[in-house]
Amino acid sequence: MPRPIRALTAAGIAGVLLAGSAVAPAAADPTPIGRDRLVTSHRTSPEEARRVDRVPTPKLDWYACYDYAECATVRLPLDYDRPNGATTEVAVLRVKARDQKNKIGSLFLNPGGPGGSGTNIALAAPYFLGDEVLDRFDVVGVDPRGVNASQQVRCFPSVKDQTRAYEGLNVAFPYTKAEEKAYVAASKRVGKGCSTTGRPLTGAMSTAEVARDMDVLRRAVGDRKLSYLGFSYGSVLGQYYANMFPDRVRAVVVDGVLDPNAWVGRGRARNQVQEDRLRSAQGAYAALREIMRRCADAGAELCALAGTGDPLAAYELVARRLKKNPLVIEDPDFGSYTVTYADFVSATLSGLYDQYGYEQVVGLTAELLVLTDPATAKADRQRARAAVARVAAQAKQQRAYDFPYDNGLETFLGVDCTDGNHPKNAGTWPARAAKADRRDPYFGRIWAWATSPCARNTWTVRDEDRYTGPFDRYTTNPVLVVGNYWDPATNYAGAVSAARTLPNSRLLSSDNWGHTAYGTSACATGAIDAYLVRLTLPRRGTVCVGDVQPFAPPAGPELRRAETSKSALAEQGEPRPGEPKQLPPVVPPLPAVGTLTVR
Structure with missing residues (x-):
């Protein structure tokens, strides 16, 4: 019997929470990709090509790690305008394809965050990716610069200094006047710390820099074009890559989608709180x-x-x-x-x-x-x-900030504050958050406060090479955009908007519960796997439905409830040959703002 696909929640992986069954078949589009195409794909801009192509292809000195994976580290330019200047160390992990003779290439994964560990989600791949994907791809995870096993960002010289700066952030989100005052003060301290002590890495953590790293590493693993699966904030990275390197796309799938224009905040929206644009x-x-x-x-x-x-x-x-x-x-x-x-x-x-x-x-x-x-x-x-x-x-x-130095919040902010435009003064957040809460009850505040350290007056470090668009490039192959109607973090409207903006994309909708859709059903999982492996798209208008529906018996007999990561893994039965018997305890949750698990 085929191994059941596990939702990422069941595997406890990197905070990417998924769910479960098909309503419509995930049938492939009968028209092969590329037939009767009237538009030639856009090309990578000369400026962007010059940045990445003059960096020599790194030699990845792989070594065995975690029983069944391979690890490597590589030094990449801190600033791609200065390829021979300062560097930052980036960690890479891969789980090799089970069928090496028929391998397609490498599949890069990103779990979201920002600040989620790519190496951890790649390590967990045998527990949630489909068999066909595991057979045909080396699964590759990259810890973005500043994150986890890569050279870590630190906005304060010591845990003591960080703890003092964070005082005031020890609530899920501020609600009383006293809490708001303390949260604003702490937000300013964090913004200033990351703009001084955190440099130069905080000024080089933008999604654009990570996309450039990924393009260099695509070359390093020997792939002519990129295959990519990104969840949640990982959808931003996937869309950035597709628009920065549109002629280097083999198959990009983004699941749990943030609209990149809303992420950045252009025009008059630049002075809005990011939540006013994303509407999580x-x-x-x-x-x-x-x-x-x-x-x-x-x-x-x-x-x-x-x-x-x-x-x-x-x-x-x-x-x-x-x-x-x-x-x-x-x-x-x-x-x-x-x-x-x-x-x-x-x-x-x-x-x-x-x-x-x-x-x-x-x-x-x-x-x-x-x-x-x-x-x-x-x-x-x-x-x-x-x-x-x-x-x-x-x-x-x-909410505890104590030994050892926990840079989870700083990895999130190092990307979000650098990528996006945010209001000037952190002192305006109480009124802005209250307005968001009146518009979207209960949750407006908790999402709005997540970016208060990004206020421009205190977060002053910048990445002059961040990417702000356009996001409407025509890619060599389509981008599969997957949106979930009931997603509490990446509003379904973001997937609709992103698909409309990308001229060569296909929207797959899902009526499942939880955050993102992969692993929720044969429909959603099969459609994503089919595109990654065979480059066949689901039919236009396909809507998948998760196996798990509130207060109803599960529709899928293979979907079992898992109370904890360990019990979920125990339910899977004997692993396939070459797979680990248990997931190594190296998969932390996503960084948190207060008690909020971020995208």
Whole structure:
């Protein structure tokens, strides 16, 4: 029996949270790519070609690592305008194709973030990529400059200095006036630290620089054109590459798509908070509303919160209570914890990233509905206390900045603050975040505050060679753009916009739950795999549906629930020959802003 494809959530991989089944067949377009093409692809600009092509092809000195992979490091120009100047070390990992005789080439992966580890997601490839992809490609992951095993960015000289600077960021997001004041002050300190101590690397971490690195490494692994699969923020990297090097594209797939024009912020949008352009919160709120609607339709037998009458009203009631009075929990196992309104929203957003997250959302809401009601019986309060305490304990652990030096926030900001245009003054964020929250309830604030250190007055380091468009280049082969209706981080509208902008692209839509679509169904996974391997596209208008739907039995018999990474891996049964028996413990979550897992 074929090995079931695992969603990335089940493998616990790099925070790229996926889900599950097909509604429409992922049939290939009957017209082969290239037939009757009326437009010749754009060419790499002479300036961009000169930057990357004069860099000698690196020799990758591979060595065996992690039992089944190969690792290498390479020094690449810090500034491609000065190919013989300063360099930065970049880490690369590959898992070789199982069928080397029929190998197509290399498939580059990026998990998102920004700041996610490419080497970690490549190492995890045997657990979530399809068999045909694993057979035909060397899977290659690159840690972007500044990240993980590559030369790390550090915005402060010591953990002590970093901890003092970050004081004020130890909330999921600021809500009270005092929290906002402290968060703004910390944002300014972080922006200044990254613009001084963090240099020169913080001024050389733009997505454009990573795309240039990837083009040089494409040559290094011996590929004439690039094959690429990028998730979430990895969609930005894929679109940058496609537009900077349009004639060097073999197959680019972007899943969980951010509109690159919104990412950058051009024209009048340059003075907007990035969330006002991306509208991640809009997608998250739509998902929350739909879960609560389905809960009500399912009834109390399948969704306990339906017994309240209106599940969304119950969520709103909990939110109002926590805004007024944070909940203090005394638990014998977890100690004393305070659950704030921001913790509640953050935990909700975390749940929305996962295919089974609707259970966390309604379960936590039901428990807090009990615990925030002074009239609740003591026995009922005891039953609800333990689960909520676990959430609070996890949030407290996520927000800890302590030994060793954790540069997760700095890797995220080093890309986002450099790529995008942001408002000048961090002091304007409270009003901007409040406006975003009025527009997109609950989640407007949490997404808006993510970029407060990027304020131009304090984040002053720049990359003169960042790429700001155009994003409408005609690529040699199409870009497959995959968008999920209920994505809480990369709004489906971003996929629609990106597909409209790229003239040689195909939009694949998916009605699955969680963040991104690969691994959710035979439809979504099969369509992506077919394009990567055979360069055949799904039919226009194809809509896939995830196997996991809220309050309904799973549609796919091979899709099993996984509570943790370890249990998920244990469920897979015996690995195929040459595959590891367990995933090495080297796959951390994505960097976090407060308790927010970023894109």
